[in-house]
Amino acid sequence: MLDAATLAAALPRWCAGVHAAARELNALDGRLGDADLGATLDKCATLVEQALPEMPDTLEGIFKRCAQASAKASGSSFGTLLTVALMTSAKRCAGVASLDHPALAALLAEVVSTLSARGGASLGDKTVLDGLQAIHVALAASPESADARRVASVAARSALDAFRHKPNRIGRARMFADKTIGMEDPGMVALLRMVDAL
Structure with missing residues (x-):
């Protein structure tokens, strides 16, 4: 069950995890992109940290405030x-006090759909969408008694493993075509690091 207090308590851990992963993500992104993924997310985390003292006490408010902080961090398209x-999560949580596993899964399904429409990626293109979809499916199938964070971590790692030996099909990475086979997608790694940080 995710409520505002749980989410607020998780944010400092999320920020610390992003800071710790920044160098790794820059290196991974440098093989397939602009080498700025880690730097962008590091800045997002710093801006979220600066917002922590005045964080709202609702799920909608927290997600919206974090979105506003991330929006100030110019850089990679991942930002x-x-x-x-x-922001999609904030809209989904309007008037919602807490999210159980089915509700979390439904929120992730909406996020995947929105990001696909915004970024042009499809499931199977070897992007962060595939990791998010894996978490959505795992949460939808998990009992309420299961630890959602554990379920998400296992799902994100499984997706990363499943797509490692497939080619990237969108973004700058697609220009490397079959050379991306055997390489980890930086966005999928970023998702895993963020989930593990929780």
């Missing part, structure tokens, strides 16, 4: 996608 994902 924009993170902002859109957070």
Whole structure:
């Protein structure tokens, strides 16, 4: 069950995890993109940290405030996608006090759909969408007694493993075509690091 207090308590851990992963994500992104993924997310985390003292006490408010913070961090397209994902979550949580597993899964399904429409990626393109979809499916199938964070972590890692030996099909990485086979998608790794940080 996710409520505002649980989410607020998780944010400092999320920020710390993003800071710790920044160098790794820059290196991964440098093989397939602009080498700025880690730097962008690091800035997002810093801006979220600055907002922590005045964080609202509702799920909608927290997601919206985090989206506003992330929007200030210019950089990679992933930063924009993170902002859109957070804003989509805020809208979904309007008037909602807590989210059980089915509700979390439904929220993720909406995030995947929105990000696909915004960024142009489809499931199977070897992007963060595939990791999010894996978490959505796992949460939808898990009992309420299961630890949602554990379920999400296992799902994100399984998706990363499943797509490692497939080619990237969108973004700058697609220009490398079959050379991306055997390589980890930086966005999927970023998702896993963020989930594990929780």
